[in-house]
Amino acid sequence: AIIYSGTPKKFEIAGIKVSGNTMYEEYVLVGFSGLSVGQKVRVPGDDLTNALKRFWKQGFFSDVKILASKIEANKVWIEIVVQQRPKISKVNYSGLKKSYIDDVDPKIGMIKGSQLTPDLKDKAVTVIKKYLNEKGFRYATVKVIQKNDTLQKGMVIVDVDVDPGSKVKVHEIFLEGNKALSFNQVVGAMKKTNEPKLVNLFKTKKFVDEHFAADKNLIVERYNEKGFRDAVVVWDSVARFDDRSVNVYLKDKKKKKYYIRNISWV
Numbered sequence: 517a518i519i520y521s522g523t524p525k526k527f528e529i530a531g532i533k534v535s536g537n538t539m540y541e542e543y544v545l546v547g548f549s550g551l552s553v554g555q556k557v558r559v560p561g562d563d564l565t566n567a568l569k570r571f572w573k574q575g576f577f578s579d580v581k582i583l584a585s586k587i588e589a590n591k592v593w594i595e596i597v598v599q600q601r602p603k604i605s606k607v608n609y610s611g612l613k614k615s616y617i618d619d620v621d622p623k624i625g626m627i628k629g630s631q632l633t634p635d636l637k638d639k640a641v642t643v644i645k646k647y648l649n650e651k652g653f654r655y656a657t658v659k660v661i662q663k664n665d666t667l668q669k670g671m672v673i674v675d676v677d678v679d680p681g682s683k684v685k686v687h688e689i690f691l692e693g694n695k696a697l698s699f700n701q702v703v704g705a706m707k708k709t710n711e712p713k714l715v716n717l718f719k720t721k722k723f724v725d726e727h728f729a730a731d732k733n734l735i736v737e738r739y740n741e742k743g744f745r746d747a748v749v750v751w752d753s754v755a756r757f758d759d760r761s762v763n764v765y766l767k768d769k770k771k772k773k774y775y776i777r778n779i780s781w782v
Contacts, residue, residue, distance in 0.1 A: 524558040524559065524560055524561050525558065525559060526556055526557070526558050526559075526590070527556070527557060527558075527559050527587070527590055527591060527592035528554065528555070528556050528590055528591050528592070529551060529552065529553050529554065529555045529556075529557060529591075529592060529593075529594055530553065530586075530588075530591040530592060530593050531553060531593040531594070532546050532549070532551060532552075532553060532593075532594045532595075532596065533585065533593070533594070533595045533596070534546060534595075534596045534597075534598065535595060535596070535597050535598075536596075536597045536598040536599055536600070539600060539670055540576075540600070545596060545598060546596070548570055548571055548574060549567040549570060549571065549582075549596055550566065550567055550570055551563070551564075551567055551594060557592075559584060559592055564582050567582060567596075568580055568582060571596075571598065575601075575631070575633060576600060576601060576631060577598050577599060577600055577601060578599045578600070578601050579597075579598070579599035580596070580597070580598050580599070581596070581597040581598075582594060582595070582596055582597075583595045583596075583597060600670065601631045601632060601633055602631070602632055602662065602664075602670055602671060602672040603629055603630065603631050603632070603670060603671050603672070604626055604627065604628055604629065604630055604631070604632050604671070604672060604673075604674055605628060605665040605668050605671035605672065605673055606628065606665070606673045606674070607621075607626045607628075607673075607674045607676065608673065608674070608675045608676065609621075609676045609678070610675065610676070610677050610678065611677060611678035611679055611680060612644075612678050612680070616647070616648075616651075619647060620643055620644050620647050623643045623647075624636075624639055624640045624643050624644075625639070626640065626674060626676075632662060632672055632674060637660040637662075640658070640660050640676055641658045641660060644656070644658045644676070644678060645658055648678075648680050649724070649725065650724055650726065651680075651683075651722075651724075652683035652684060652685075652722030652723065652724055653680040653681055653682070653683055653684070654681075654684040654723060654762065655681045655682075655684065655756070655759065656678065656679065656680045656681055657678070657679045657681070658676065658677070658678050658679075659676075659677045659678075660674065660675075660676055660677075661674070661675045661676075661677065662674050662675075663675070681759060682759055682760045683722045683760070684722065684723045684760060684761060684762055685722060685723055685760065685761050685762075686723050686761065686762060686763075686764055687757040687758075687761035687762060687763055688757070688763050688764070689702075689703060689706075689763075689764045689765075689766065690763065690764070690765045690766070691766050691767075691768075692765070692766065692767040692768075701738060702735055702738070702766075706731040706734060706735065723754075723761075723762055723764075725754075728752075728754070728764070732749045732752065732766075735749060735766070735768070736748060736749060739768070747768060747769070748768065748769055749766060749767070749768050749769075750767055750768065750769045751765075751766075751767040752764070752765060752766050752767070753765040
């Protein structure tokens with residue numbers, strides 16, 4: 517093994533061997549390394565470190581090691597040990613409607629024959645959660661599980677298990693700093709999050725972050741109509757109340773009220 521904390525010495529590469537679980541030809545992997553027989557390198561040194569970086573840059577491998585299998589005089593025999601990331605043979609979705617799968621699958625990009633990387637697994641979780649959040653399922657859970665395909669070497673079957681949970685609605689709205697508008701006026705301005713129906717203000721609409729952002733603009737517009745031209749929502753928060761609802765917290769800030777002083781007709 518190469519001790520990277522040792523004193524660097526210059527060697528000539530006398531041979532390069534590749535081992536490990538891979539579907540690539542040896543000459544291809546040697547090419548990835550940038551090393552060649554007859555090349556003079558410092559061991560340890562930047563030549564070997566850069567070779568490792570080139571392998572990681574490819575994104576095809578879950579583990580790469582460069583070892584000195586033999587050292588004689590000023591010659592070194594290099595062994596490159598690699599572990600290739602598995603390729604996808606099949607993707608199974610559970611817990612999602614077919615129409616939902618048709619929407620998210622192209623965005624995730626888990627294509628048969630492509631390599632399954634940690635980034636791709638994280639992307640699947642992010643894309644599905646974002647999609648379901650837009651549908652009102654704020655607390656969905658997503659698990660990406662891989663298992664070896666016993667019929668195809670180096671391939672894995674990917675199971676994407678989804679629990680959408682319940683659609684989330686607004687349980688209660690808390691206002692801080694509001695004196696110019698009544699509670700009902702503020703809630704009434706929030707036409708997307710809460711559409712008033714008789715006396716039930718909180719059970720008629722799913723909660724979606726995108727709609728909530730638009731609602732805050734509507735509240736500012738309502739202040740503007742009352743003459744508070746510099747009103748802003750300075751702080752907001754959404755907290756889980758239970759599996760089916762959230763509490764919404766809002767704090768506004770406004771300075772003086774503006775009045776029309778003169779009107780000139782030209």
